[in-house]
Amino acid sequence: MDALRRIALYFRDLFGRGKLDEDLEREFAFHLEMEVAEHVRRGMSRERAEKTARRAFGNAHRHRQASRDARTWSGLERAFTDVRHAFRAVRRHPGFAAAAVSTLALGLAATTAIFSVVDGVLLRPLPYPDGDRIVRVGWSFGTGGTVDAVSPLKFRHVADDLTTIEALATRRSVSFELGSGPDAPLVDGQRVSPSFFTAMGVAPEIGRPFTPAEAESGARVVILSERVWRQRFGGDPSLVDRAIELDGEPHAVIGVMPRGFELVDLPGADDVLVPFRFAPGADEERGNNYAAIGRLAPDASRETAETELRRLSSTFRRAYPDQADEGEGYTLTGYLSPYVDERVRTALWGFLAAAGFVLFIACVNVISLFLARGQVREREFSLRAVLGAPASRLGRQVLTESLVLTAIAAVLGSALAAASLRVFLALVPTELPRAATIGIDPRVMVFCTAAAGLTAFVAGLPAAVPAARARLLDALAGGRSGALGRRRTPIVRRALVTGQVATSFVLLSGAGVLGASLWNLVGVDLGFSPEGLYSVELARTREPPPGPLEPRLEGELVPAIAALPGVRSVALSGSAPLERGLNFPLTVTGADDERSLTVELRPVSPDYFAAVPIPITWGRGFGATDHEGAEPVAIINRSLARIAGAEGRGATLQLGRFRDEVLCPACPPRRVVGVVEDLREISPDAEARPTAYVPISQAAGRFGRYGLPRILVRTDGPPPSVDAVRRAAARLGFVRDVRVRPATELWAATLAVDRFNAWLMGAFAIVAVAITGVGLYGFLAYMVNLRRREAGIRLAVGASRGSVARALTSSGLGSVSMGIVAGIALTIVLSRFLTSQLFGISAVDVRVLAGVTAVLFVVGALASLVPARRAIRIDPAGLLHED
Amino acid sequence: MSNSVFLHGALDLLILRVLREEALHGWAISRRIRTVSRAALDVSRGSLCPALHRLERKGWIAAEWGTSENNRSAKFYRLTARGRRRLSDQTAGWQEFASAVHRVLQHA
Numbered sequence: 001m002d003a004l005r006r007i008a009l010y011f012r013d014l015f016g017r018g019k020l021d022e023d024l025e026r027e028f029a030f031h032l033e034m035e036v037a038e039h040v041r042r043g044m045s046r047e048r049a050e051k052t053a054r055r056a057f058g059n060a061h062r063h064r065q066a067s068r069d070a071r072t073w074s075g076l077e078r079a080f081t082d083v084r085h086a087f088r089a090v091r092r093h094p095g096f097a098a099a100a101v102s103t104l105a106l107g108l109a110a111t112t113a114i115f116s117v118v119d120g121v122l123l124r125p126l127p128y129p130d131g132d133r134i135v136r137v138g139w140s141f142g143t144g145g146t147v148d149a150v151s152p153l154k155f156r157h158v159a160d161d162l163t164t165i166e167a168l169a170t171r172r173s174v175s176f177e178l179g180s181g182p183d184a185p186l187v188d189g190q191r192v193s194p195s196f197f198t199a200m201g202v203a204p205e206i207g208r209p210f211t212p213a214e215a216e217s218g219a220r221v222v223i224l225s226e227r228v229w230r231q232r233f234g235g236d237p238s239l240v241d242r243a244i245e246l247d248g249e250p251h252a253v254i255g256v257m258p259r260g261f262e263l264v265d266l267p268g269a270d271d272v273l274v275p276f277r278f279a280p281g282a283d284e285e286r287g288n289n290y291a292a293i294g295r296l297a298p299d300a301s302r303e304t305a306e307t308e309l310r311r312l313s314s315t316f317r318r319a320y321p322d323q324a325d326e327g328e329g330y331t332l333t334g335y336l337s338p339y340v341d342e343r344v345r346t347a348l349w350g351f352l353a354a355a356g357f358v359l360f361i362a363c364v365n366v367i368s369l370f371l372a373r374g375q376v377r378e379r380e381f382s383l384r385a386v387l388g389a390p391a392s393r394l395g396r397q398v399l400t401e402s403l404v405l406t407a408i409a410a411v412l413g414s415a416l417a418a419a420s421l422r423v424f425l426a427l428v429p430t431e432l433p434r435a436a437t438i439g440i441d442p443r444v445m446v447f448c449t450a451a452a453g454l455t456a457f458v459a460g461l462p463a464a465v466p467a468a469r470a471r472l473l474d475a476l477a478g479g480r481s482g483a484l485g486r487r488r489t490p491i492v493r494r495a496l497v498t499g500q501v502a503t504s505f506v507l508l509s510g511a512g513v514l515g516a517s518l519w520n521l522v523g524v525d526l527g528f529s530p531e532g533l534y535s536v537e538l539a540r541t542r543e544p545p546p547g548p549l550e551p552r553l554e555g556e557l558v559p560a561i562a563a564l565p566g567v568r569s570v571a572l573s574g575s576a577p578l579e580r581g582l583n584f585p586l587t588v589t590g591a592d593d594e595r596s597l598t599v600e601l602r603p604v605s606p607d608y609f610a611a612v613p614i615p616i617t618w619g620r621g622f623g624a625t626d627h628e629g630a631e632p633v634a635i636i637n638r639s640l641a642r643i644a645g646a647e648g649r650g651a652t653l654q655l656g657r658f659r660d661e662v663l664c665p666a667c668p669p670r671r672v673v674g675v676v677e678d679l680r681e682i683s684p685d686a687e688a689r690p691t692a693y694v695p696i697s698q699a700a701g702r703f704g705r706y707g708l709p710r711i712l713v714r715t716d717g718p719p720p721s722v723d724a725v726r727r728a729a730a731r732l733g734f735v736r737d738v739r740v741r742p743a744t745e746l747w748a749a750t751l752a753v754d755r756f757n758a759w760l761m762g763a764f765a766i767v768a769v770a771i772t773g774v775g776l777y778g779f780l781a782y783m784v785n786l787r788r789r790e791a792g793i794r795l796a797v798g799a800s801r802g803s804v805a806r807a808l809t810s811s812g813l814g815s816v817s818m819g820i821v822a823g824i825a826l827t828i829v830l831s832r833f834l835t836s837q838l839f840g841i842s843a844v845d846v847r848v849l850a851g852v853t854a855v856l857f858v859v860g861a862l863a864s865l866v867p868a869r870r871a872i873r874i875d876p877a878g879l880l881h882e883d
Numbered sequence: 884m885s886n887s888v889f890l891h892g893a894l895d896l897l898i899l900r901v902l903r904e905e906a907l908h909g910w911a912i913s914r915r916i917r918t919v920s921r922a923a924l925d926v927s928r929g930s931l932c933p934a935l936h937r938l939e940r941k942g943w944i945a946a947e948w949g950t951s952e953n954n955r956s957a958k959f960y961r962l963t964a965r966g967r968r969r970l971s972d973q974t975a976g977w978q979e980f981a982s983a984v985h986r987v988l989q990h991a
Contacts, residue, residue: 005942023958027909027932030957034910037953058929066933070940 013072024067032057061387078393082400089401096373100366101409103771104455107362108413110355110764112440112448113421118348119447120438126264126335129201130295134335135165135305137292142327148338149288150330152278153323157316158292158330164300164308167198170290172276173269176246178232187228189272190263196273199295207240207255215275222251223273226259246272264434265339293335306332339433346836347757353833354510354764357503359451361768363459364496365775370402370463371493372782381467395468402460403453410452414440417448429752462492490782494811497779498819501860504765504772505823505852510834511765512848513841514758520840521751527679527688528577528612530743534719535576536561536711538729539737550696550709551628552732554605557711560728566715572605572696576710577612577679578746585658586692588636590644590651596658599640600689603696603709609635609676611714618649619674626695633695634670640690641675648675653692670694708735757837769859776863780812784867791871805868812867816860820853894934896977897924899962899970902944906961908951909935935960943969 012020032053039049057063068074090097125131137158138148159168171192177184197209204223214221222244224233233239243250251274263270296305313329374381381394418440425435432438440448540549553572562570575581584601587594606622608614617638626633634653641648651672656664678688696709713720722740729735748755784791791804831843841848901907901915913931916924938944943966951957962970 002942009940024932026956027958028929030908030951030955031910031929031932033955034951034953038914060929063929063933066930067936070933070937 010072020071021068024064028057028060028064059387078396079400082397083404085397086401086404090404093373096369097405100369100405100459101412103362103365104406104409104459105412105416106767106771107355107359108410108448108452108455109416109420110767111352111359111451112414112444113417113424114348114352114355115447116417116421116438116440116444117425117432118352119443120434121340121432122345122348124434124443127260127262131201131335133296134199134201135294135296135302136333136335136337137165137168137294137309138331138333138338139288140329140331142325146331147288148331148333149291151288151323152290153320154288154316154330155278155290155292157319158309158312161312162294162305162308164297164305165294166297167195168292168294169193169196169199170276170292171196172290173266174274176272177248178228178244178246178272180245180248185232187271188269189274190266190270191274191276193276196293199293201295202258202261204255205258206237207253209255210273210275215277218277219275220246220249220251221254221275222246223255223257224253225257225261225271225273228271229256246274265336267434267436302332336433343753343836344430344432346833347753350510350833350837351760351764354507354761357507358764358768358771359455361500361503361771361775363455364500365771365778366402366405366459367462367496368493368775368778368782370398370460371466371490372778374398374463374467377467391468395464398464398467399457399460402463403456406452406456406459409455410448413452414445414448427756429749429756462496490786493779493782494815497776497812497815498822500772500775501816501819501856502822502826504768505820505856506826506830507761507765507768508852508855509823509827509848511758511761512852513834513838513843513845514754514761516841516845516848517838518751518754518758521754524680526578526747527677528614530578530747532715532717533577533612533743534713534715535579535741535743535746536713536720536725537739537741538708538711538735539739540708541734541736545734549734550699553709553711554697556732557728558605558607560731561711561713561720561725564720564724566718567720568714568716569607569611570714571607571611571712572603572709573608573712574601574603574696574709576712576741576743576746578743578750579710581691584655584692587654587657588640588644588651589654590648591646593645595643597643597690598658600691601655602691602693603699604693605696608693608712611712612679613714614676614679617675617677618647619672621674621676622693622695627697630698632668632670632698633673635674635676635693636672637676637688637691637693638678639688640692643690644672648672655692655694713740754837754839769855773859773863776812776816776860777866779815780809780864780867781870783812784808784871788871792875801872805871808871809864809868812864813860816856820856823852823856824849893977894931895938896970896973898931898934898938898960899943899966899973902960902962903967903970906959908949908957908959910957912960938966942966 032050035053035056036046036049039052040046044052054060068077126134128134136148137150138146139150139154140146155168155170158165162168169192171190173188174191175186175188178187179185192210194210194212194215197203203209205226207223209223210221213219224239229235229239233244240253240255243252245251257270257273261270296302309330309332313324316330317324317326317328384394385391421439425432425438428435550572558570558572561567581600581602583598585596585598586601587596602608604622606624606626609616609621616635618641619635622633622635634655636644636648636651636653638647641651644651649672653670653672655667655670656662657667676693679691680688711725719740719742722738725740726738729738787808791808794804794807795801827849828844834843897916898912901912901919907915909931912935935944935946939946939960943963944960945963946958946960948956949959
């Protein structure tokens with residue numbers, strides 16, 4: 001019964017509001033009448049009776065409100081009223097609203113955009129069930145670094161024994177021609193071991209995964225991705241159990257993966273899956289080239305798995321002492337860890353923090369706007385308080401206004417973030433994993449809403465409190481007492497301005513050191529001049545003619561290019577300078593003894609040293625005598641010569657031999673015939689690595705599986721004509737396409753990350769300083785306004801205009817100074833997060849600090865110009881007439 | 884007037900008690916309280932209305948429009964069964980409270 005009554009009340013309160021209000025008025029009127037009648041009966045005059053009655057009645061408005069508040073929906077009604085008022089206030093002060101909304105939108109857009117990247121790359125769970133339990137097993141060489149792959153022998157050693165990791169699987173990238181015929185499209189896929197599906201936790205939607213028997217026997221079966229199944233085969237369900245052609249060989253289709261399945265670390269390389277097995281004799285292979293992916297057992301954790309791997313590392317070292325040294329062993333990482341290294345992670349979180357700083361600065365400006373407007377509305381609030389509005393109501397209204405403005409800003413900000421996100425991702429120089437699916441998804445929207453809510457609260461609260469405490473007397477007195485006016489030290493605003501300046505300082509300093517680091521990188525002496533040097537990249541046709549191709553390149557293409565106008569020298573090289581060479585182990589036997597290490601191996605043609613150019617410091621370069629059948633020779637750079645001893649003279653290289661391991665039985669020992677200068681061939685910030693050069697004609701075919709070598713062309717300036725090169729290459733018959741890249745582009749690519757970091761941080765810093773400047777101006781204008789009576793009196797008693805202006809703006813600049821000091825402290829504290837991104841400069845650099853200080857002082861001075869001028873123009877007489 | 888600080892908490896109770904005798908309109912309730920308490924308790928007319936509405940929503944009193952003694956339409960309130968129960972509970976509680984206060988004041 002009670003519930004029914006309650007429901008009836010809800011309805012009445014909702015739909016019968018008008019009637020209820022009417023009733024209320026009638027009741028009030030009745031009361032008054034009775035009261036008046038009573039007094040009249042006692043002999044009072046009608047007039048006096050009415051006055052007395054009204055006074056006795058009390059504050060009618062308050063009682064009316066109290067009655068209304070008791071109704072069910074009153075809370076909601078109040079909220080709606082507040083929102084309506086807020087919208088009206090926005091319409092009435094469009095300038096204020098526009099300023100607040102645009103500032104907040106900027107801050108929210110930056111924060112949301114960066115968060116969507118951070119979330120997409122670092123925070124979002126993997127699209128596999130319990131994705132954080134998928135692990136990779138790799139190998140650590142002790143001090144020599146780590147790789148995220150193992151050799152077949154290492155794989156087998158753990159695959160059977162592991163209890164903490166299940167379903168250890170491996171995979172290799174592979175590509176096939178789908179179907180047959182000359183126009184057959186290429187698809188990229190993976191060879192995977194059968195346990196791959198268990199490890200990833202995904203199985204084919206249609207059909208089944210591979211069986212171990214199929215993998216062992218090398219059966220020709222294939223599982224398609226949903227995309228390939230749909231796009232190339234029309235989603236035909238009967239395709240399963242039929243065969244398709246891969247590289248011309250029929251493969252039975254046994255399954256189709258679920259829609260949306262993808263390998264997040266190899267996007268686009270998951271169109272087809274075929275079974276994998278280690279080739280017989282693979283155990284001989286020493287290279288760590290096989291990814292080992294598994295899933296933590298249900299009762300295992302990363303710690304227990306690492307412990308077990310340590311044990312298995314020592315059993316491996318005992319069983320195969322020639323394959324692993326003390327200090328080497330298995331490593332355990334998450335699935336995406338290889339792709340999100342420390343540097344990327346730090347950079348992402350750093351930019352999120354920077355965006356947060358910008359948002360904070362924007363918030364502070366909005367707070368100041370609210371406070372400024374609050375003073376204008378002081379009378380309004382005081383009167384409302386007297387009329388019966390409870391303090392909380394007024395405070396709530398200010399908060400509601402803040403909320404409404406922030407909501408508008410959040411909508412605009414998310415739109416801005418969405419629009420700029422694509423541009424942002426296109427500019428990011430590194431391959432961010434999962435970048436394709438980064439966007440303003442629901443998770444990001446939740447974050448944006450939360451950020452907006454927090455912002456609204458932070459922005460509105462400092463203004464809501466004084467609104468709630470508005471007193472009538474203050475309003476009527478106009479905030480003044482005494483001739484000088486109450487010296488209100490606006491502590492809150494000063495603290496806020498100081499905070500803004502400090503935060504801007506940090507951002508500017510960060511941008512400054514990143515910029516300086518970039519400058520250092522640009523200025524690094526590479527050891528050669530990239531201008532005028534071009535790298536021609538050749539794409540090979542699918543079916544190359546048999547036999548080594550390098551001699552044909554050397555014999556036919558190189559002379560053809562050398563004959564082009566403006567070309568000074570042409571050479572072949574396995575890879576261009578500023579690209580990685582082959583990472584190769586070798587043993588160098590020098591004057592003292594022999595040393596084994598890994599070096600950069602670059603097969604080059606004789607003109608290489610002239611083309612780059614690299615000075616030869618001893619011995620000779622390669623020549624026509626160093627051909628296929630002649631004595632195997634090598635040239636080393638200065639770093640390697642130092643290691644060899646006696647500056648490399650008389651040394652011998654044994655490629656492919658690492659201590660006692662012989663990885664390349666067919667590699668002959670090579671006599672060192674020359675030593676060349678070091679180049680920073682890899683990247684400006686990496687020291688020159690020990691490098692060995694071999695004549696490309698003596699290495700012909702052996703390095704062929706790494707693709708066709710580059711053709712280096714040094715010209716007088718302009719690049720060689722692409723069409724001419726293409727025509728010459730087409731005559732060879734095995735070149736599909738040609739691309740000419742200037743070495744300067746390669747050089748810029750190595751700097752891309754640093755350039756991006758510097759520019760982005762610079763953008764944040766500029767926005768921050770701009771907003772801070774505006775905030776400073778507002779604060780100073782406010783201070784001048786506040787103390788203008790004091791200024792007027794000073795002027796009246798004879799103070800100079802200059803000293804008055806100084807006095808009025810000094811407190812503002814005092815805040816700037818305090819902010820700078822705080823900023824220096826903050827920079828020192830936060831500096832360690834930036835160090836990994838810097839080159840040649842520390843995160844706390846005195847010159848940068850000094851520069852930033854100067855900039856902020858200038859900003860402060862500019863911001864105080866207009867208020868100071870206004871202060872100077874104060875007319876004392878006019879001021880005294882003001883009240 | 885000096886009693887008003889104690890009055891606020893007890894207003895509900897007084898209203899219910901007054902209405903136990905007969906249904907009255909709002910003004911009459913306040914006059915009755917004033918009269919019976921020998922003018923010691925003077926409820927400001929305005930604050931009576933919200934209190935009455937509150938009690939009505941709680942279901943302890945019920946209201947309907949009628950005609951007053953001087954032929955005006957007025958809202959009459961009467962005690963409901965639940966209100967009656969509430970009144971006896973609250974009265975007992977109030978008496979306990981009052982004697983406890985009295986004891987403390989006497990003997991503390």
